[in-house]
Amino acid sequence: xxxxxxxxxxxxxxxxxxxxxxxxxxxxxxxxxxxxxxxxxxxxxxxxxxxxxxxxxxxxxxxxxxxxxxxxxxxxxxxxxxxxxxxxxxxxxxxxxxxxxxxxxxxxxxxxxxxxxxxxxxxxxxxxxxxxxxxxxxxxxxxxxxxxxxxxxxxxxxxxxxxxxxxxxxxxxxxxxxxxx
Amino acid sequence: xxxxxxxxxxxxxxxxxxxxxxxxxxxxxxxxxxxxxxxxxxxxxxxxxxxxxxxxxxxxxxxxxxxxxxxxxxxxxxxxxxxxxxxxxxxxxxxxxxxxxxxxxxxxxxxxxxxxxxxxxxxxxxxxxxxxxxxxxxxxxxxxxxxxxxxxxxxxxxxxxxxxxxxxxxxxxxxxxxxxxxxxxxxxxxxxxxxxxxxxxxxxxxxxxxxxxxxxxxxxxxxxxxxxxxxxxxxxxxxxxxxxxxxxxxxxxxxxxxxxxxxxxxxxxxxxxxxxxxxxxxxxxxxxxxxxxxxxxxxxxxxxxxxxxxxxxxxxxxxxxxxxxxxxxxxxxxxxxxxxxxxxxxxxxxxxxxxxxxxxxxxxxxxxxxxxxxxxxxxxxxxxxxxxxxxxxxxxxxxxxxxxxxxxxxxxxxxxxxxxxxxxxxxxxxxxxxxxxxxxxxxxxxxxxxxxxxxxxxxxxxxxxxxxxxxxxxxxxxxxxxxxxxxxxxxxxxxxxxxxxxxxxxx
Numbered sequence: 001x002x003x004x005x006x007x008x009x010x011x012x013x014x015x016x017x018x019x020x021x022x023x024x025x026x027x028x029x030x031x032x033x034x035x036x037x038x039x040x041x042x043x044x045x046x047x048x049x050x051x052x053x054x055x056x057x058x059x060x061x062x063x064x065x066x067x068x069x070x071x072x073x074x075x076x077x078x079x080x081x082x083x084x085x086x087x088x089x090x091x092x093x094x095x096x097x098x099x100x101x102x103x104x105x106x107x108x109x110x111x112x113x114x115x116x117x118x119x120x121x122x123x124x125x126x127x128x129x130x131x132x133x134x135x136x137x138x139x140x141x142x143x144x145x146x147x148x149x150x151x152x153x154x155x156x157x158x159x160x161x162x163x164x165x166x167x168x169x170x171x172x173x174x175x176x177x178x179x180x181x
Numbered sequence: 182x183x184x185x186x187x188x189x190x191x192x193x194x195x196x197x198x199x200x201x202x203x204x205x206x207x208x209x210x211x212x213x214x215x216x217x218x219x220x221x222x223x224x225x226x227x228x229x230x231x232x233x234x235x236x237x238x239x240x241x242x243x244x245x246x247x248x249x250x251x252x253x254x255x256x257x258x259x260x261x262x263x264x265x266x267x268x269x270x271x272x273x274x275x276x277x278x279x280x281x282x283x284x285x286x287x288x289x290x291x292x293x294x295x296x297x298x299x300x301x302x303x304x305x306x307x308x309x310x311x312x313x314x315x316x317x318x319x320x321x322x323x324x325x326x327x328x329x330x331x332x333x334x335x336x337x338x339x340x341x342x343x344x345x346x347x348x349x350x351x352x353x354x355x356x357x358x359x360x361x362x363x364x365x366x367x368x369x370x371x372x373x374x375x376x377x378x379x380x381x382x383x384x385x386x387x388x389x390x391x392x393x394x395x396x397x398x399x400x401x402x403x404x405x406x407x408x409x410x411x412x413x414x415x416x417x418x419x420x421x422x423x424x425x426x427x428x429x430x431x432x433x434x435x436x437x438x439x440x441x442x443x444x445x446x447x448x449x450x451x452x453x454x455x456x457x458x459x460x461x462x463x464x465x466x467x468x469x470x471x472x473x474x475x476x477x478x479x480x481x482x483x484x485x486x487x488x489x490x491x492x493x494x495x496x497x498x499x500x501x502x503x504x505x506x507x508x509x510x511x512x513x514x515x516x517x518x519x520x521x522x523x524x525x526x527x528x529x530x531x532x533x534x535x536x537x538x539x540x541x542x543x544x545x546x547x548x549x550x551x552x553x554x555x556x557x558x559x560x561x562x563x564x565x566x567x568x569x570x571x572x573x574x575x576x577x578x579x580x581x582x583x584x585x586x587x588x589x590x591x592x593x594x595x596x597x598x599x600x601x602x603x604x605x606x607x608x609x610x611x612x613x614x615x616x617x618x619x620x621x622x623x624x625x626x627x628x629x630x631x632x633x634x635x636x637x638x639x640x641x642x643x644x645x646x647x648x649x650x651x652x653x654x655x656x657x658x659x660x661x662x663x664x665x666x667x668x669x670x671x672x673x674x675x676x677x678x679x680x681x682x683x684x685x686x687x688x
């Protein structure tokens with residue numbers, strides 16, 4: 001292979017790698033302009049799994065946020081929906097029923113064990129943990145939007161400011177807007 | 182056209198290809214939103230354990246609020262129900278919120294059929310289509326009650342012990358069934374549920390003569406769990422590790438031999454006693470009629486100093502401790518938490534010292550008045566996170582310190598105490614996400630339902646005995662259990678470290 005051919009081959013390889021990298025980078029300037037492609041059903045199911053894992057993770061040290069941001073603008077509408085609405089009606093109802101059952105177990109045990117006393121009525125107990133569940137979803141959605149970036153994400157965060165029912169959600173949105181590129 | 186625009190166009194063209202072609206994202210197996218794994222023992226087929234009598238409640242609808250990226254949103258759902266079972270013969274499905282007329286409109290195919298106001302789902306694949314995600318503003322709920330094949334249940338081998346010949350298969354000896362419910366909106370999977378019961382028999386055949394294990398001072402009439410290593414046969418393969426059995430006071434064995442190079446030890450786990458660990462056990466000889474007695478000690482009272490730096494969490498802290506006590510008792514960890522609540526939210530010095538960042542001030546609080554030595558110290562702060570144990574925090578770590586934020590769920594405290602008791606690091610088995618033998622009802626799942634409620638026996642053993650470079654279990658570190666403990670990182674399985682997923686069958 002002469003030098004010219006080898007050089008052009010290297011250029012072609014480099015160009016191809018650059019294009020592929022550009023296509024895979026979720027936060028390229030293109031994706032920030034709001035371009036998102038349609039997902040297949042299988043990809044969509046994977047994206048939902050990444051979303052719920054991030055929305056519900058405990059310490060979130062296992063790459064849960066990166067698993068969401070790699071989808072870039074494609075998941076921004078879902079994240080905005082979560083920021084504005086919290087958990088889905090089905091998830092909320094599931095949590096409510098699980099909390100009802102657990103409260104009954106705790107109340108039964110509290111009668112026998114002073115270390116197991118409760119500080120809430122059943123309604124308060126459910127409202128407390130449902131409130132945290134809702135706030136967790138909104139905070140995590142805001143954090144993912146800030147990490148993905150773009151005008152749409154920023155706009156959604158700005159629009160959510162002041163609408164949050166809890167101070168911790170509002171504070172987190174303010175902090176994210178301050179640090180967002 | 183500008184070069185950037187050309188690049189963007191090419192990106193869009195490339196983006197139209199399936200991602201797996203580009204190799205961008207590795208294929209991942211899809212987990213169920215609720216993925217419950219239960220190990221269940223059946224004693225009599227006419228008296229079923231409670232877990233088989235309570236229906237699972239499965240809401241109709243999507244797991245995220247807009248259903249999924251790219252899917253149509255709202256509308257009518259289809260449930261695809263797969264029953265892969267040997268002990269279960271199927272399930273009964275009822276819907277709250279759907280009228281008899283609604284039920285008649287459902288499209289039912291496969292091995293399911295409508296019988297009155299219930300749908301009977303048999304083994305194999307079935308679908309129930311035409312389910313509305315909302316009716317009159319409420320979420321319809323599917324109640325799924327498992328149905329037992331009594332003949333199959335009666336065929337479970339009649340042995341109480343679960344002997345695991347291979348450390349790689351902690352569920353050897355059990356019969357694993359599986360029911361999955363996947364919800365679809367058109368071609369898009371938008372929610373899922375999986376229940377994985379593993380069935381064992383409860384009853385051990387009577388052995389009239391032989392060696393005996395006596396467990397003394399069992400509190401509260403408990404049916405304790407015994408995990409035993411011993412030599413049960415001559416020759417190399419005669420070492421038996423991690424035999425799990427139940428006892429209410431006395432268990433008889435055909436003949437346990439002198440250890441002769443095998444590991445010989447007995448750990449006893451109880452609801453109302455401390456975990457008892459006899460090691461090495463030198464009682465057994467090659468002749469019969471040996472008697473080993475394990476004398477249980479009272480349950481460990483773990484002091485917990487709760488520091489309320491965020492007044493809004495004062496009520497939650499009490500509930501969280503109650504929940505931790507329930508879960509650690511149900512799973513026979515051998516410890517209960519005796520909490521002292523210190524509301525320091527009105528003390529600016531305390532709030533400043535503790536801070537709002539997760540594990541953000543370990544060194545400062547260790548040297549302050551807002552720290553109790555040799556106790557778990559739990560800080561409820563005004564930061565938007567769930568929780569974190571600070572054993573591995575740098576530059577200063579302390580397993581006795583955990584932070585709970587404003588997003589903490591009901592399981593967060595119990596989970597962080599699991600880390601405090603040595604289940605760490607998170608990415609190496611401290612979290613059980615995706616590990617074989619675990620569902621997301623395990624307390625150490627890093628997320629999942631807030632009402633997760635299970636520790637395995639492998640986790641219970643480590644929480645009582647673990648040593649590592651981060652202080653090991655705080656039960657030993659704080660002088661509540663005798664040392665020196667044993668280094669069994671979560672993912673290490675050996676003759677002296679049981680598999681993390683090793684468990685006992687409930688109830």
